[in-house]
Amino acid sequence: MKRKIVLTAALLLAAASGLRSGTIDAPYTIGTWHGFRLSAVTYTFDDNTPDHFQTVLPMFNEFGFPVTLFAVTDWVTDWSALRAASAQGHEVASHSVTHPNFGNIGKAQQIAEIQNSKTVIETQIPDRKCVTHAYPYCVTGNDSAMRANYIAGRICSGSNESSNPANMMWLSSIVTGDQGSVRTTANFTSRMKGAVKGKQWVVWLTHCVDGSGWSPTSPSEIRGSLEYLHTRQDTFWVATFGNVARYILERKAVNVHETASGDTTITVQVTDTLDNAVFDHPVTLRRPLPEGWPFAVASQAGVPVESKVIDVDGGKSIQFDAVPDAGDVVISRRESAAVGVRANPGQPMPRSCQNYPNPFNPATTIEFSLPRSGNAELTLMDATGRTVARLADGFHEAGTHRVSLDASGLPGGVYFYRLNAGSITETKKLVLVK
Numbered sequence: 001m002k003r004k005i006v007l008t009a010a011l012l013l014a015a016a017s018g019l020r021s022g023t024i025d026a027p028y029t030i031g032t033w034h035g036f037r038l039s040a041v042t043y044t045f046d047d048n049t050p051d052h053f054q055t056v057l058p059m060f061n062e063f064g065f066p067v068t069l070f071a072v073t074d075w076v077t078d079w080s081a082l083r084a085a086s087a088q089g090h091e092v093a094s095h096s097v098t099h100p101n102f103g104n105i106g107k108a109q110q111i112a113e114i115q116n117s118k119t120v121i122e123t124q125i126p127d128r129k130c131v132t133h134a135y136p137y138c139v140t141g142n143d144s145a146m147r148a149n150y151i152a153g154r155i156c157s158g159s160n161e162s163s164n165p166a167n168m169m170w171l172s173s174i175v176t177g178d179q180g181s182v183r184t185t186a187n188f189t190s191r192m193k194g195a196v197k198g199k200q201w202v203v204w205l206t207h208c209v210d211g212s213g214w215s216p217t218s219p220s221e222i223r224g225s226l227e228y229l230h231t232r233q234d235t236f237w238v239a240t241f242g243n244v245a246r247y248i249l250e251r252k253a254v255n256v257h258e259t260a261s262g263d264t265t266i267t268v269q270v271t272d273t274l275d276n277a278v279f280d281h282p283v284t285l286r287r288p289l290p291e292g293w294p295f296a297v298a299s300q301a302g303v304p305v306e307s308k309v310i311d312v313d314g315g316k317s318i319q320f321d322a323v324p325d326a327g328d329v330v331i332s333r334r335e336s337a338a339v340g341v342r343a344n345p346g347q348p349m350p351r352s353c354q355n356y357p358n359p360f361n362p363a364t365t366i367e368f369s370l371p372r373s374g375n376a377e378l379t380l381m382d383a384t385g386r387t388v389a390r391l392a393d394g395f396h397e398a399g400t401h402r403v404s405l406d407a408s409g410l411p412g413g414v415y416f417y418r419l420n421a422g423s424i425t426e427t428k429k430l431v432l433v434k
Helices: 002-017 050-063 079-087 107-124 143-149 185-197 219-230 241-253
Strands: 039-046 068-071 091-094 132-134 152-154 201-206 236-238 255-261 265-271 283-288 295-300 307-312 315-322 329-334 363-370 374-382 387-396 399-406 413-421 424-432
Touching: 039 050, 039 185, 039 241, 050 079, 050 219, 068 079, 068 132, 079 091, 079 107, 091 107, 091 241, 107 132, 107 143, 132 241, 152 241, 185 201, 185 219, 241 283, 265 283, 295 307, 295 315, 307 424, 315 329, 363 374, 363 387, 363 413, 374 399, 387 399
Parallel strands: 039 068, 039 201, 039 236, 068 091, 091 132, 132 152
Antiparallel strands: 255 265, 265 329, 283 315, 295 329, 307 315, 363 399, 374 387, 374 413, 413 424
């Protein structure tokens, strides 16, 4: 435990100075945000009110976007609802035990609130780590206790956060509703548009949506913001507070070293010095393809990972995800045009969205879009890359298509779905929980 605290503190110092603590071999580059998107967006909801489960989660599940629920542990009346939310891919995080103003209590009580809320959440939801904390009333508390227990803390300074935060324990958020500056869909979208230029992180802080609590935010206005993001998933990465914090720290700590290069395969080691039990989110990397390689795919520890071939500065590059310390990544040459390259990155291309919900049991929805009519194939593969189901195959009209997957007959575990359409292949991961 002591080693982890020291490492985290060192990484936070690196973050404060904007410096990396890891090394990345040329010609690899790492995305500022997952998928090389231009901005990250997080929706956080405080105080575990009933409308979060009745209205918020069904709406976000519909769009396939995760949220962070900052729970006050003494106020929780239904841990089963929070466990279900966690199983759907949402984050359950700490908002203290009793919701005190840390400016009005002593150091010992602050430490108890910080530590005990984490303990309770991890006891009630044992298959997930509680890694982030939101300060009640946005009043910060004991810094050493925070750094010993969490990788990030949320305040509410009302501004977009940098992609290289000055202090991971003081991450900015923006209050929504009638007590905040963001009340309408137009307010939401304006802030998010402004985040793109500087590759910033937008963190929304919302309480209730039904009008009966503090600073209610209209669910129709939130829905409007989700509709905006749903059509711009190549630009915005919508993720939990914890996963964005993980990505920032992994991005700064990751080491990428090419250990072997041949005519048909390239082997890459992706490592860091972080606690693997906490830092398990994939980072996104790019590498130009060797001369003469038409296409390529990537796998890690023998399992396919999300990857695609794209045009970058007039040349072909493979973009792929890798979890640090999860095994060697192998980039394999492919000749088939079924593994795609964007012939013109300025033109709309076929794409698949993350399935929702994810993780799931037993049913989920996979959505893909085609800018023009044509053949499309959607296949489901197990962790070994073996095809276990063909979900769509044949001619499809231009537009958005949704495929329902009932995995009642499949064992729990990690699966992948792959879209082949035109000259594009995209692979994404989904998790069946049983």
